[in-house]
Amino acid sequence: MSRLILSRRTLIRAGAAGAGSLLLSGCDKLFENPTFRGTLESAEDLHQAAQRALGRDALAREFAASDMSPAFRANGSREVADPAYRRHFAQGFAEWSLRVDGLVDKPLTLPFTALKAFPQRTQITRHDCVEGWSAIGQWTGPRLGPILDLAGLRPQARYIVFHCADLYHGRPYYESIDLIDAFHPQTILAWGMNGKPLEEAHGAPLRLRVEKQLGYKHAKFVTRVEAVATLGGIHGGKGGYWEDNGAYAWYAGI
């Protein structure tokens, strides 16, 4: 009798485990199918269209100084090995400059003095990582829009690419956004964080803040801003490090 119960229990357990693992491996198999996966991935376009329709010009929430995280977690590259970067770092970025080029009428080379002559914005915003954590910090820097206006975008320009000084797992980090986000009033190239110059771990000397998207879009150690017509042909062609190397969404508003 006890043997019978035992074997029945074992049978039920094995059956449930078998059905469960069949379901799960079925999901994994299904995900390998390009048509199925492509259908799921196309939801990204729906997210972008929905968020643009409902809140294209909406401002990300800004917080009070008392709302800030006591300690702001640094993520991704925390230091940069590049010799040129190390030299600039040692000089306190006194000789450093930002390059603005690509599909522009007037390529720019902007040292810090020039960047600080643009209209500055200080905002206390929440940084949302794709992993799920959040931290609130204060960011200061010139708005990206007026910089692009000075360079003069050509009509073919559709995206703004941010090239970075760091290698992440041996590959150059980069990111890109479209012109709607590039000209959003809260999109800034931050040189200051929490009232001080950016620390290396947070992307010194300059990082992108694109407040309505997830953390991986906020490129750190930005050295060059390039206007392009298409993202194909730049590194892996999907518009960013994590988009190329991890199948993360290019539109990271969700």
Added chain:
Amino acid sequence: MSESVVAGTFPRGGELLKRHRLSTRIWHWVNAVTLFVMLLSGLMIFNAHPRLYWGEYGANPDTPWLKIGSARTGPGESGYLQLGGARIETTGVLGIWTDQDGNLQRRAFPYWATIPSRYSLAGARIWHLAFAWVLALGLLFYLLWSLVTRHLQRDIHITRAEWRPTHIWHDIKEHARLRFPTGAAALKYNVLQKIAYAGVLFVLLPLMILTGLAMSPGTDAWLPAASELFGGRQSARSVHFICAFLLVLFFLVHIAMVVLAGPFNEVRSMITGRYRLPPERSAPKETGQ
């Protein structure tokens, strides 16, 4: 096969009657698949940062109210679930477990509880955020259609008489004795069923969707009320997790009830819509079972 209720006649035990509308049946099975995918891909997303916080912010330097992790304990290593100050050992299931290839993994939820089964935050997000549309639009259309067909008003609406504590207590006692309604009474939802279904339709699923939206930085800009309602983004993330847990509880009770009430008849009624009315308890022996 007997026909469904003819005007003026009273349905009797043993009759095969139409019970669930097509809209209810379609929504039920679409949701079964959707919630399965949402839950398991959600557990994988949780694995990327297996901590929950209250408030607007929350990251590694901050104190979580829930955490799943692993730690060295003497010679070995053990997995744990930490709730406030209490730690529950979960070695082998949560925090530290052996994967399908026999390798030790230090992630929160094990491979047999996640989609994809191998660690992939990007993959899980693709599943989760695509099926989120099915869940949200499915719920919206089902609720609107159920207003039109008067399913909500007729079958789910809890009447004043049903809210009486004595009535609810009576139903709890009947359920505890596993005495389910028979005859014509089995055609209607009892008050515990109504509370469970209304709770899922009007509380848990809308909360899942709202807290999900609250976590999106893009949505937060045009709908800040979503996260403010819960006291911040990390609180919304916590509520998202708690509601998912409550949906799992609902699922377990739901499955237990289907098994106890007669799985063949119950599953048939949710596929074909037809349901054999359990015979009245007072019915003569020869027609009873």
